[in-house]
Amino acid sequence: MNVGPARLPSWAVVSPKRLAHIQRVAALLDQWGAAMSLPVAEWDRWLRAGWLHDALRDAPLAQLQALVPGSDWDEELLHGPAAAVRAVTDADADVDADAWRDPEVLLAVRWHSVGWAEWGMTGKALYCADFLDPERKFDREARAARARRFPEAPDEVFREIVTRRVQWTERSGWPLLEETRRLWLSLK
Numbered sequence: 001m002n003v004g005p006a007r008l009p010s011w012a013v014v015s016p017k018r019l020a021h022i023q024r025v026a027a028l029l030d031q032w033g034a035a036m037s038l039p040v041a042e043w044d045r046w047l048r049a050g051w052l053h054d055a056l057r058d059a060p061l062a063q064l065q066a067l068v069p070g071s072d073w074d075e076e077l078l079h080g081p082a083a084a085v086r087a088v089t090d091a092d093a094d095v096d097a098d099a100w101r102d103p104e105v106l107l108a109v110r111w112h113s114v115g116w117a118e119w120g121m122t123g124k125a126l127y128c129a130d131f132l133d134p135e136r137k138f139d140r141e142a143r144a145a146r147a148r149r150f151p152e153a154p155d156e157v158f159r160e161i162v163t164r165r166v167q168w169t170e171r172s173g174w175p176l177l178e179e180t181r182r183l184w185l186s187l188k
Helices: 016-035 040-052 061-067 079-089 103-111 121-131 140-149 154-172 178-186
Strands: none
Touching: 016 040, 016 121, 040 079, 040 103, 040 121, 061 079, 079 103, 103 121, 121 140, 121 154, 140 154, 154 178
């Protein structure tokens, strides 16, 4: 049962490849919502976050910077905050604007690339579904197993994914963003 809007907002800027990723993330969230017998409002929240998270992933840098002025984040991370801002300021007229402005959806979308220690289940589910997209090339079997396990052990799977992403960042020699560090510390 797909309870949310099975589409991107009209202002989205995505390539066909990105749209396919968004569809897979939304499909995972939909499967998990069904398996977990989520209340319709929560399930809808998860799906909205899934459809919105990369809605501006392929937007020009100038557009992203205009939506998130003063950010010192790398270009590849601006799309989440920019989509959250755009959802608040420019919701589609043909959908319930308040649903797109749901604070849990906006926090999930804003921080989906880096993590957020104060997330509820919407943010955690989106973070996991984005990472567990079955078409990603790395560690397919382990990621598929985590995706299957998520409905029974969402907090455990979330912890495993945060750990894996933090360890990968550290091995790569990149600094952890403050938000990621706070999320990591909140799990200890």
